[in-house]
Amino acid sequence: MFSHHLARRCPDMEVKRALAQIRYIEAQQQRVVNWLLPGVSSVLETTIAYEQVAVDLTAWVARMEPDPYLRQAYQFGVLEDFDHLYRYANLFEMIEHRKAESIVDGLDEVMPGRPTRLHHRDPVDNVREPYRREHTDPLSKLHALTIMSAEQQTMNFYMNTGPTYMEPIARQLYQEIALVEEEHVTHYESLVDPGESWWERLVNHEYNECYLYHSFMEQESDVRVKAIWELHLNMELEHLRVACDLMRAHDGRDPASILAPRLPAALTFEPNKAYLRELLATQIDLTTLGAGYVREAHERFVAMQENIHGGEAPPSDRVMAQHQEMFGRDYRVETEGEHPGPAKRTH
Numbered sequence: 001m002f003s004h005h006l007a008r009r010c011p012d013m014e015v016k017r018a019l020a021q022i023r024y025i026e027a028q029q030q031r032v033v034n035w036l037l038p039g040v041s042s043v044l045e046t047t048i049a050y051e052q053v054a055v056d057l058t059a060w061v062a063r064m065e066p067d068p069y070l071r072q073a074y075q076f077g078v079l080e081d082f083d084h085l086y087r088y089a090n091l092f093e094m095i096e097h098r099k100a101e102s103i104v105d106g107l108d109e110v111m112p113g114r115p116t117r118l119h120h121r122d123p124v125d126n127v128r129e130p131y132r133r134e135h136t137d138p139l140s141k142l143h144a145l146t147i148m149s150a151e152q153q154t155m156n157f158y159m160n161t162g163p164t165y166m167e168p169i170a171r172q173l174y175q176e177i178a179l180v181e182e183e184h185v186t187h188y189e190s191l192v193d194p195g196e197s198w199w200e201r202l203v204n205h206e207y208n209e210c211y212l213y214h215s216f217m218e219q220e221s222d223v224r225v226k227a228i229w230e231l232h233l234n235m236e237l238e239h240l241r242v243a244c245d246l247m248r249a250h251d252g253r254d255p256a257s258i259l260a261p262r263l264p265a266a267l268t269f270e271p272n273k274a275y276l277r278e279l280l281a282t283q284i285d286l287t288t289l290g291a292g293y294v295r296e297a298h299e300r301f302v303a304m305q306e307n308i309h310g311g312e313a314p315p316s317d318r319v320m321a322q323h324q325e326m327f328g329r330d331y332r333v334e335t336e337g338e339h340p341g342p343a344k345r346t347h
C-alpha cells in the first residue's frame, strides 16, 4: 500500500518503474504467504487466528518497546484485540459448535478484555503523538510499522469477509469490530513521524520487512516454511539496497543516518499470558482523551457512546447474551486461573 501511494505521487518514470518491479515481487510474496493457509479453515477460525496474532504480536512489541509513550499505546490496544478474540470465540461456539481452544492451542487465554462496547471512541481521541524520527530508537520505528500494518490487514480482512455471512449476529459482529479496527489503524499509524521523507519511509518499510523475515526464519521449525522466510529475506535485502540508493539519490542523505546500526533482537511468538494478566488487572478501565489516557469516562467519550449505541446493546454484547441463552455460560479458556479483574469473574 505504501509503495502504491509513493508511485501515485511520483513524477519520475524511472522511479515508478523501479517501484513497480519491487511491488510485483512483494505481490508474489503475499500470495506465497497467504496461500500457506491450507484452505480447510472457516473464515471464523482464520478470524480467531488473526486476533490471536494481534494479541501476541502487540504484547511482544509492548514488552520490547523502549519508549514509555509508545509502549502505553501498545498496552492500551492489546486489551481490545484480546476482547475481540473472546467475542469471536463465543460466536464460533455458537454458529460452528466448536471451541476456540483448538485454534489458540494453549498459547493464549480467552476471556474478557476491555469490553468491545467501550472501544467506540470519538475519532479525535484515536490520534496519538508521533515518535520523533531523529531521536527515537530504530526499534520503535519497526514496532510502529509492524503493528500498523497488521491492524490494516485485519481491518481489510473483516471488511471483505464480514458481509459474506448470513447469520445476522455474525454480520453485525464483524461490522462492529471492523469499525474498531479502523480506530486501531488510526491509533497506530499516528505513532509514525509524518516528518519522515517518502524515501526515508521507503527505506524503513524495506528494512522492517528484512527484520520480520529474519525473525521468522530464526524461529521457524518447519524446514519447508523456513526456506520461504529465507528466500523472502534475500528478496528484501535487494529491495532495501534499491530503497537505499533511491534515498541517496533523491534525499541526498545516507540511509545509515536513519537505520539501526545492527538488526535488533529477533521478534518471537511466545506465550504472553502473565503479561496480559497484569495488563488486565491494571489497564482494563483506560480510555483515551486527546493524545493521552484517562480512567474516567469523559464528556466526549460519553457523548460518542450515546451516539453510537443509542441505548441499545451492540453486537459484541448481544453475541454474549445469545451464547448465554444457548449454553448457560460464556466460552473461555482460563488456563492460569480465574480472570484477574474481579468484575470479570464467572462466579
Ligand SMILES: [Fe+2]
Binding pocket: 025, 026, 029, 209, 236
Ligand atoms: Fe516484501
Ligand SMILES: [Fe+2]
Binding pocket: 051, 054, 080, 081, 084, 154, 177, 181
Ligand atoms: Fe481486533
Ligand SMILES: [Fe+2]
Binding pocket: 054, 081, 151, 154, 180, 181, 184
Ligand atoms: Fe485491532
Ligand SMILES: [Fe+2]
Binding pocket: 026, 206, 209, 235, 236, 239
Ligand atoms: Fe520489500
